[in-house]
Amino acid sequence: MNVQFFMPTKVIMGKDCIAANAGELAALGKKALIVTGRNSAKANGSLADVIAALSANGQKFEIFDKVMSNPTIDCVYDGAKAARDAGADFIVAIGGGSPMDAAKGIALLARQDIPREELFSGKYPNDVLPMAFVPTTAGTGSEVTPYSILTNDKLQTKTSIASPLIFPKIAFLDAKYTEGLSKATAINTAIDALSHSVEGMLSTRANRLTDCLAAESIEGIFSCMDSLKTGKLSFEEREMLLYSSMLGGMVIAHTGTTAVHSMGYSLTYFRDIDHGRANGLLLGDFLKLVEKTFPAKVSEIVSFGGLSSAEEFKARLSDLLGEKESFAHDELEKYADIAVNAKNVKNGIVVPTKEEILSIYQNSLME
Amino acid sequence: MNVQFFMPTKVIMGKDCIAANAGELAALGKKALIVTGRNSAKANGSLADVIAALSANGQKFEIFDKVMSNPTIDCVYDGAKAARDAGADFIVAIGGGSPMDAAKGIALLARQDIPREELFSGKYPNDVLPMAFVPTTAGTGSEVTPYSILTNDKLQTKTSIASPLIFPKIAFLDAKYTEGLSKATAINTAIDALSHSVEGMLSTRANRLTDCLAAESIEGIFSCMDSLKTGKLSFEEREMLLYSSMLGGMVIAHTGTTAVHSMGYSLTYFRDIDHGRANGLLLGDFLKLVEKTFPAKVSEIVSFGGLSSAEEFKARLSDLLGEKESFAHDELEKYADIAVNAKNVKNGIVVPTKEEILSIYQNSLME
Numbered sequence: 001m002n003v004q005f006f007m008p009t010k011v012i013m014g015k016d017c018i019a020a021n022a023g024e025l026a027a028l029g030k031k032a033l034i035v036t037g038r039n040s041a042k043a044n045g046s047l048a049d050v051i052a053a054l055s056a057n058g059q060k061f062e063i064f065d066k067v068m069s070n071p072t073i074d075c076v077y078d079g080a081k082a083a084r085d086a087g088a089d090f091i092v093a094i095g096g097g098s099p100m101d102a103a104k105g106i107a108l109l110a111r112q113d114i115p116r117e118e119l120f121s122g123k124y125p126n127d128v129l130p131m132a133f134v135p136t137t138a139g140t141g142s143e144v145t146p147y148s149i150l151t152n153d154k155l156q157t158k159t160s161i162a163s164p165l166i167f168p169k170i171a172f173l174d175a176k177y178t179e180g181l182s183k184a185t186a187i188n189t190a191i192d193a194l195s196h197s198v199e200g201m202l203s204t205r206a207n208r209l210t211d212c213l214a215a216e217s218i219e220g221i222f223s224c225m226d227s228l229k230t231g232k233l234s235f236e237e238r239e240m241l242l243y244s245s246m247l248g249g250m251v252i253a254h255t256g257t258t259a260v261h262s263m264g265y266s267l268t269y270f271r272d273i274d275h276g277r278a279n280g281l282l283l284g285d286f287l288k289l290v291e292k293t294f295p296a297k298v299s300e301i302v303s304f305g306g307l308s309s310a311e312e313f314k315a316r317l318s319d320l321l322g323e324k325e326s327f328a329h330d331e332l333e334k335y336a337d338i339a340v341n342a343k344n345v346k347n348g349i350v351v352p353t354k355e356e357i358l359s360i361y362q363n364s365l366m367e
Numbered sequence: 368m369n370v371q372f373f374m375p376t377k378v379i380m381g382k383d384c385i386a387a388n389a390g391e392l393a394a395l396g397k398k399a400l401i402v403t404g405r406n407s408a409k410a411n412g413s414l415a416d417v418i419a420a421l422s423a424n425g426q427k428f429e430i431f432d433k434v435m436s437n438p439t440i441d442c443v444y445d446g447a448k449a450a451r452d453a454g455a456d457f458i459v460a461i462g463g464g465s466p467m468d469a470a471k472g473i474a475l476l477a478r479q480d481i482p483r484e485e486l487f488s489g490k491y492p493n494d495v496l497p498m499a500f501v502p503t504t505a506g507t508g509s510e511v512t513p514y515s516i517l518t519n520d521k522l523q524t525k526t527s528i529a530s531p532l533i534f535p536k537i538a539f540l541d542a543k544y545t546e547g548l549s550k551a552t553a554i555n556t557a558i559d560a561l562s563h564s565v566e567g568m569l570s571t572r573a574n575r576l577t578d579c580l581a582a583e584s585i586e587g588i589f590s591c592m593d594s595l596k597t598g599k600l601s602f603e604e605r606e607m608l609l610y611s612s613m614l615g616g617m618v619i620a621h622t623g624t625t626a627v628h629s630m631g632y633s634l635t636y637f638r639d640i641d642h643g644r645a646n647g648l649l650l651g652d653f654l655k656l657v658e659k660t661f662p663a664k665v666s667e668i669v670s671f672g673g674l675s676s677a678e679e680f681k682a683r684l685s686d687l688l689g690e691k692e693s694f695a696h697d698e699l700e701k702y703a704d705i706a707v708n709a710k711n712v713k714n715g716i717v718v719p720t721k722e723e724i725l726s727i728y729q730n731s732l733m734e
Contacts, residue, residue, distance in 0.1 A: 001606040002381035003540070007374055014369035173370070208610065209583075216579045239368040243575065 003207045006164065007250055009133075009144045013173035013243065018046075018134065022053035024170050028130045029089030032061040033110075035079055035103040037068070041094040044177040046136050050092055062086040064106075067099040070151045070158070070268060070275070073116060076105030083110035083129065091131045093168075096189070097140030097149070097275065100133055104148035104166040107131050120152075122163045131168040136177040138241035139189025139276050141196055141249020143171035157265045157338055167253075173246060175238035183231035184274075187320055190228055190241050192276030194221045195260055195283050196248030201301050202290055202348050203255035214251045215304050220244035222305035229320055259352050260286045262342030263361065266335035273325060280321050284314025285360040290350045297349070324365060332361040370574045373531065374617055376500075376511045380540035380610065385413075385501065389420035391537050395497045396456030399428040400477075402446055402470040404435070408461040411544040413503050417459055429453040431473075434466040437518045437525070437635060437642070440483060443472030450477035450496065458498045460535075463556065464507030464516070464642065467500055471515035471533040474498050487519075489530045498535040503544040505608035506556025506643050508563055508616020510538035524632045524705055534620075540613060542605035550598035551641075554687055557595055557608050559643030561588045562627055562650050563615030568668050569657055569715050570622035581618045582671050587611035589672035596687055626719050627653045629709030630727065633702035640692060647688050651681025652727040657717045664716070691732060699728040 012021050025032075032054055034047070041047040047063075054061050064082040067075055083091065083106055091110075093103030107129040108114065114124065133143035142149075148161040178186070197217040200210055221244045224237045233241070263286075264278035273281075287310035291298040302313045336358040345351060352360065379388050392399075399421055401414070408414035414430075421428050431449040434442060450458065450473055458477075460470030474496040475481065481491065500510035515528040545553070564584040567577055588611045591604045600608070630653075631645035640648075654677035658665040669680045703725040712718060719727065 001542075001603070001610055002384075003378060003610060004380070005374075005378040007372075011370060011372040013371070017369075175368075209614075212579065212583045216576075236368070243368055243370060247576075 001208060003209050004254065005209050007144065007253065008164070008167050010170045011144065011173065011246060012170065013246070015174060015176060017174050018049045018053050018172045021172070022056050025053055025059065025092070025132055026057040028132060028169065030059060031086065031088050032059060032090050032092045033079075033083045033086050033088035033106070034061055034063045034092045034094060035067060035106055036063070036065050036094040036099045038065055040096075040136055044136055044180050046094045046134050046174075046177045050094060050134060054092075061092070062088065067095065067102045069098050071098050071102040072151050072153070073119065076102050076109055076148070076150065079103070079106035080109030089129065091129050092134065093131060094134045094136060096135070096137035097142050100135065100140060100142035101148045101150065103131060103133070105150060105161055108161070108166060120159050120161055122161065124163060124165060126165065128165045132170040132172065133168040134172045134174075134177070135242070135245070137181060137185065137189040138175070138178055138238065138245040139192035141193060141245050141247075141252065143168055143173070144246055144249040145253045151269065157269055157342065171246070173242050175235060175242045178238050178242060179235075186231070186233060187228050188274045188276035188280070189245070190221055190224065190276070191280035191317065191320070193241070193245035193248040194218065195276070195279035196252045196257065197221070197244070198283060198287070198301055199258040199260055199348075200248070200251035200255040201297070202258050202350070204347060204349055205255045207254070210251045210254045213247045217244040217247035217251065218301065218304040220247070225316065225320065256347045257344045258286070258348035259339065259345045259357065262339045262345045263335065263357060265342070266338055270331070270335070271325060277321060280317050281324065282360060282364045284310060284317050285364045287313055289352060289356060289360060290348070293350055327361075327365045332358060332365065336361060368575060370576050371621065372576050374511065374620065375531075375534050377537045378511065378540065378613060379537065380613070382541060382543060384541050385416045385420050385539045388539065389423050392420055392426065392459070392499055393424040395499060395536065397426060398453065398455050399426060399457050399459045400446075400450045400453050400455035400473070401428055401430045401459045401461060402434060402473055403430070403432050403461040403466045405432055407463075407503055411503055411547050413461045413501050413541075413544045417461060417501060421459075428459070429455065434462065434469045436465050438465050438469040439518050439520070440486065443469050443476060443515070443517065446470070446473035447476030450474075456496065458496050459501065460498060461501045461503060463502070463504035464509050467502065467507060467509035468515045468517065470498060470500070472517060472528055475528070475533060487526050487528055489528065491530060491532060493532065495532045499537040499539065500535040501539045501541075501544070502609070502612070504548060504552065504556040505542070505545055505605065505612040506559035508560060508612050508614075508619065510535055510540070511613055511616040512620045518636065524636055524709065538613070540609050542602060542609045545605050545609060546602075553598070553600060554595050555641045555643035555647070556612070557588055557591065557643070558647035558684065558687070560608070560612035560615040561585065562643070562646035563619045563624065564588070564611070565650060565654070565668055566625040566627055566715075567615070567618035567622040568664070569625050569717070571714060571716055572622045574621070577618045577621045580614045584611040584614035584618065585668065585671035587614070592683065592687065623714045624711045625653070625715035626706065626712045626724065629706045629712045630702065630724060632709070633705055637698070637702070638692060644688060647684050648691065649727060649731050651677060651684050652731045654680055656719060656723060656727060657715070660717055694728075694732045699725060699732065702728060
């Protein structure tokens with residue numbers, strides 16, 4: 001049995017956990033740069049909670065709220081300049097995947113001059129600002145991963161900084177920040193988390209412990225499916241989704257993602273389809289492909305959702321995702337060309353050919 | 368949902384994992400003090416593997432092989448002196464719980480002058496030698512806990528240093544080192560691990576994630592019960608036990624242990640009964656007590672072993688433990704007096720009174 005497990009991020013989850021654990025922030029430094037998006041952290045109360053905790057500790061802060069959806073490489077260089085200008089000695093990231101992923105790049109670039117062409121090398125000296133993360137959606141799991149996923153215009157897709165250096169020190173998980181999410185965002189982010197746990201189990205790097213966490217996560221997300229569909233999530237369900245999403249992050253921190261993510265990136269890059277939705281549109285057909293070679297593995301995975309086949313799994317997700325966008329055959333050809341060369345494609349126990357990738361796109365999006 | 372999870376130790380498990388990951392040791396420093404017992408690390412090949420890895424890295428080492436079973440406070444002060452004399456800048460601990468627990472105290476005292484009366488305070492400056500751990504039994508889980516459990520003659524029991532400072536940096540888990548264990552040691556250590564996972568689920572500090580790991584661990588240990596009984600464990604079963612024991616360590620790193628451990632310490636201190644066996648003798652009757660108040664919780668726990676009641680659980684363990692030592696009523700009275708004042712008694716969802724503790728001793732040991 002080969003198991004590797006490394007999860008240096010301290011996870012603190014519970015209602016009002018930031019206020020109750022403000023002391024954890026005190027250890028990180030004297031001045032924070034708060035990295036967030038334009039609006040949501042203000043609206044959902046998370047920014048106010050962070051500011052109250054920092055103030056209670058006598059810590060100073062400045063706010064960098066310029067992180068857009070699907071953050072760019074420019075954005076992290078700008079944020080790093082802001083961190084240096086502010087004299088920040090730690091980062092607090094608040095938001096969904098975009099602010100969290102950007103914050104990791106910012107924390108690294110604030111301490112190191114890395115040229116753009118080496119940003120994705122993963123090889124850096126051991127020097128980074130410590131980070132505390134506050135997820136406000138239940139999807140990305142970025143609060144417990146060593147990845148910063150950035151939009152790469154040169155390659156017309158997303159590419160990742162991957163380094164154990166950029167694990168956050170602390171993650172504060174409070175489901176109250178997810179209460180104002182739209183129904184669509186709740187669904188898309190939940191499906192992103194589901195995709196992490198399912199893809200983690202389909203990775204060549206999966207091990208018994210990551211599978212155990214993935215199973216817990218898949219069960220948790222499926223237990224909320226009916227409420228996601230109606231848009232009426234209880235607080236306990238929001239907590240279950242946030243917990244399951246964190247577990248999905250722990251899984252991919254070890255396994256990476258697979259062809260589904262590689263394929264989804266084009267839907268986001270070229271058509272601005274939400275990242276979680278993009279994965280959800282493709283996940284069922286990828287499972288169907290894997291099922292041909294590994295029927296027992298797929299049967300096990302879907303059983304955690306109370307289902308018995310990849311087809312049923314696909315139907316369940318389709319029901320949640322509603323009407324699909326329409327695509328021309330040429331577009332999908334282009335996406336398949338890009339996806340087949342992506343790194344994570346080779347990470348799966350089944351490595352689809354270009355033809356299989358195109359079939360998955362077609363079966364998922366044109367049926 | 369309140370979840371706290373902090374596990375900074377990097378776990379690397381697999382056959383020949385030390386040789387394959389020697390580079391991980393290189394990062395810890397130039398000279399190691401290897402902390403181990405008198406014999407077993409030499410006999411089972413683990414010491415040779417560690418020396419080969421250090422030598423391949425060009426790292427120097429000295430060996431402190433004076434750790435006895437149930438290590439004393441004197442032992443860790445002696446080891447710390449050895450570390451200072453050697454100029455060691457990291458520790459490699461090899462063995463069962465005794466060398467690993469001693470090594471944590473040694474790593475701390477090598478860097479700090481802590482008077483004996485403050486050793487168990489848990490409050491120290493952030494300064495400790497980094498540690499790599501190589502468990503050679505599948506029981507203690509010490510390789511992933513922040514505890515150093517030492518025999519305390521003043522209190523006539525065991526007491527713990529508990530501090531996040533003493534989490535090892537790395538744990539190397541290779542089941543080949545457990546192949547030479549006697550049948551009794553294999554059983555006793557497996558039951559120690561089982562006790563950690565079961566007690567973890569009975570702790571007031573349990574959370575959904577520690578319960579998930581505990582369930583995986585209990586299932587894993589029960590899957591090896593028949594082979595433990597015959598003494599014929601396959602390599603895969605040895606790996607399952609080592610994995611499950613590591614999970615049990617992750618569980619108690621968060622939850623602590625309960626009355627069972629408090630009660631077991633007297634059996635070890637006064638009668639030299641192996642630690643795992645001591646817990647195993649008592650665990651069934653503690654579960655029976657808890658079952659009266661929390662029948663659903665106990666039913667869930669024993670279900671991971673394919674059982675349906677605490678009574679069945681007790682019978683299964685009794686079958687494995689064989690003939691019991693005999694005890695006089697007076698002795699058990701004395702042990703109950705000591706146990707009722709122990710810290711971990713209050714850590715359980717059921718806190719037994721002195722009378723209940725005495726009953727558990729009597730039902731477990733005099734029936």
